[in-house]
Amino acid sequence: MALVVQKFGGTSVGSVERIQAVAQRVMQTVAAGNQVAVVVSAMGKTTDGLVKLANQISETPSRREMDMLLSTGEQVSIALLSMALQAAGQDALSLTGAQVGIVTEADHTRARILNIRTERIQRHLNDGKVVVVAGFQGISQRIDIDFEITTLGRGGSDTSAVALAAALGADKCEIYTDVPGILTTDPRLVPEAHLIKAITCDEMLELASLGAKVLHPRAVEIARNYGIPLVVRSSWVADPGTHVVAPSRQPKSLEGLELVHPVDAIEFDLDQAKVALLRIPDRPGIAARLFGELADQDLNVDLVIQSIHEGNTNDIAFTVLEANFAKAEAVAAAIAPVLRGDTADSSQAEVFVDRQVAKISIAGAGMIGRPGVAAQMFSTLAEAAVNIQMISTSEVKVSCTIDSSDCDRAISALCNAFQVTCSPLRDASQKSLSPVPEVRGAALDQKQAQIAIRHVPDRPGMAARIFALLAKAGISVDMIIQSQRCRMIGTVATRDIAFTVAQAEAAQAKATVAGIADEMGCGDIVVNDAIAKVSVVGIGMINTPGVAARMFEALAQQRINIQMIATSEIKISCLVAEDDGVRALKAVHDAFKLYGTEKVVVPA
Ligand code: ADP
Ligand code: ASP
Ligand code: MG
Numbered sequence: 359m360a361l362v363v364q365k366f367g368g369t370s371v372g373s374v375e376r377i378q379a380v381a382q383r384v385m386q387t388v389a390a391g392n393q394v395a396v397v398v399s400a401m402g403k404t405t406d407g408l409v410k411l412a413n414q415i416s417e418t419p420s421r422r423e424m425d426m427l428l429s430t431g432e433q434v435s436i437a438l439l440s441m442a443l444q445a446a447g448q449d450a451l452s453l454t455g456a457q458v459g460i461v462t463e464a465d466h467t468r469a470r471i472l473n474i475r476t477e478r479i480q481r482h483l484n485d486g487k488v489v490v491v492a493g494f495q496g497i498s499q500r501i502d503i504d505f506e507i508t509t510l511g512r513g514g515s516d517t518s519a520v521a522l523a524a525a526l527g528a529d530k531c532e533i534y535t536d537v538p539g540i541l542t543t544d545p546r547l548v549p550e551a552h553l554i555k556a557i558t559c560d561e562m563l564e565l566a567s568l569g570a571k572v573l574h575p576r577a578v579e580i581a582r583n584y585g586i587p588l589v590v591r592s593s594w595v596a597d598p599g600t601h602v603v604a605p606s607r608q609p610k611s612l613e614g615l616e617l618v619h620p621v622d623a624i625e626f627d628l629d630q631a632k633v634a635l636l637r638i639p640d641r642p643g644i645a646a647r648l649f650g651e652l653a654d655q656d657l658n659v660d661l662v663i664q665s666i667h668e669g670n671t672n673d674i675a676f677t678v679l680e681a682n683f684a685k686a687e688a689v690a691a692a693i694a695p696v697l698r699g700d701t702a703d704s705s706q707a708e709v710f711v712d713r714q715v716a717k718i719s720i721a722g723a724g725m726i727g728r729p730g731v732a733a734q735m736f737s738t739l740a741e742a743a744v745n746i747q748m749i750s751t752s753e754v755k756v757s758c759t760i761d762s763s764d765c766d767r768a769i770s771a772l773c774n775a776f777q778v779t780c781s782p783l784r785d786a787s788q789k790s791l792s793p794v795p796e797v798r799g800a801a802l803d804q805k806q807a808q809i810a811i812r813h814v815p816d817r818p819g820m821a822a823r824i825f826a827l828l829a830k831a832g833i834s835v836d837m838i839i840q841s842q843r844c845r846m847i848g849t850v851a852t853r854d855i856a857f858t859v860a861q862a863e864a865a866q867a868k869a870t871v872a873g874i875a876d877e878m879g880c881g882d883i884v885v886n887d888a889i890a891k892v893s894v895v896g897i898g899m900i901n902t903p904g905v906a907a908r909m910f911e912a913l914a915q916q917r918i919n920i921q922m923i924a925t926s927e928i929k930i931s932c933l934v935a936e937d938d939g940v941r942a943l944k945a946v947h948d949a950f951k952l953y954g955t956e957k958v959v960v961p962a
Pocket of ligand 2: 368406513515
């Protein structure tokens with residue numbers, strides 16, 4: 359007899375009829391000879407409604423009371439689903455997070471799961487009951503703190519479900535939702551989005567953190583860490599949906615479930631060379647032209663970084679394999695004079711190269727939403743007296759370029775700090791999904807704001823101090839970019855550091871860094887929340903030259919200006935103006951031919 363965890367989202371339990379349909383679906387799974395634990399979300403838009411109510415009472419409701427309020431939504435749906443099952447003749451019972459023993463940290467509104475007691479659920483399952491568990495909520499338990507109801511963060515029921523599957527040792531976890539599975543992008547924005555039959559956890563982690571809300575990124579993190587077979591499928595039809603392919607199951611302790619090592623690998627590449635074009639015009643088409651020429655030469659670029667513009671100009675830096683350095687430099691040198699003629703400000707466009715570059719990265723799903731991890735990397739490098747040249751982040755990786763001669767020191771300091779060994783290869787099953795398209799999906803995030811700190815002194819420890827402060831304030835930083843351009847302010851060499859945070863936290867982030875920026879002698883702090891981030895993700899891009907060029911070209915054709923660029927091995931993100939966001943997503947989705955022939959019907 360197999361044990362299945364099934365999770366039904368808000369729309370799937372949005373009305374009495376839908377709850378009854380869910381009950382039927384659960385009973386079919388039982389009839390097929392399975393034990394079933396069900397996790398449900400609050401009905402329809404209940405949680406949004408509760409948030410609105412709270413905001414009518416207070417602009418800054420306390421996080422504890424928010425948890426008390428929001429957790430009620432799921433309590434309604436578990437009771438109703440359990441009643442629907444009983445009414446249809448299936449023995450069932452509902453349990454809140456606390457009743458199950460979903461134990462979390464005490465960090466209200468974004469608590470992480472520490473462990474799940476399974477004895478009670480297992481007992482009821484063994485008695486032939488369907489157990490209906492409230493998603494999104496848990497209970498904090500520390501000797502010095504009272505029991506508190508906590509929630510896991512918006513969209514957190516997915517995380518409850520996968521964590522429960524891990525704790526129960528379930529055979530699989532099925533996420534039922536209002537779309538046919540994971541699609542190439544959000545069908546509400548691009549109706550031509552197409553179903554993806556299978557996707558690796560690494561790809562899904564990036565997509566989920568870049569705005570594809572179909573899965574909570576932390577759910578993917580748990581599936582990846584514990585090797586849980588995960589499927590996302592439609593609540594309305596019996597189609598198979600999308601398989602999220604996890605590495606094979608590892609026996610792992612369930613203690614500190616979501617708090618295991620935040621970093622699972624230190625990766626490095628000594629064979630990199632950096633080419634930067636400084637002071638090139640800040641207008642559509644420039645990146646497309648540069649990377650188009652590189653692609654024409656079949657040159658595979660690795661990191662691509664463009665930080666915030668300065669006046670009318672920008673810098674774009676990229677790394678290539680050392681062996682390709684001469685060719686890449688020649689392309690950049692040939693293109694610089696063409697750009698130079700363009701505007702008065704760009705008259706000083708120049709090429710800057712550095713052959714002695716190493717890339718060093720920390721990688722791991724556990725760093726999602728944990729702002730202290732990047733900060734710890736920066737401070738570890740600072741303590742080892744390693745200067746960081748460029749920084750590029752994704753949600754699951756932070757990469758820095760450093761001088762090659764610092765690499766050994768950097769590696770041993772980081773291995774020590776994060777208690778991991780160096781550069782293990784990713785599980786082979788992650789790469790064996792075929793076919794491997796260069797781009798699996800695209801995403802848009804319209805909820806971020808960009809913050810730039812101008813003229814940060816170019817010395818070890820600066821990034822460390824800034825991001826440690828933000829981490830201490832509990833502010834999650836997303837895309838961090840340290841520019842290539844070094845500008846002399848008096849006798850001090852400086853660089854800009856730009857990053858994105860959730861719009862709701864932008865003002866707090868600015869206030870948090872203002873003091874230290876002043877103390878370090880930095881320039882202005884610029885905040886812009888009229889931005890959108892468009893990204894493409896795919897493991898196939900690792901060995902395919904020209905993916906960045908195609909993305910930039912698609913944006914250029916739409917006359918969309920790229921404000922910042924950050925990449926990891928499997929994703930490329932561009933910041934664009936907020937108003938250009940949806941158009942940018944459509945253009946990119948089209949450029950990689952991700953569309954299908956049938957429109958996906960999304961229920962209201
Ligand atoms: P649930 O209530 O079932 O958890 P959500 O609203 O949280 O559902 O997530 C499903 C929604 O995610 C879809 O209706 C869709 O609009 C959105 N979405 C965003 N990106 C994607 C994607 N790549 N694939 C599928 N759905 C996506
Ligand atoms: N009801 C919660 C929310 O709307 C949790 C979830 O649906 O996953 O965020
Ligand atoms: Mg959801």
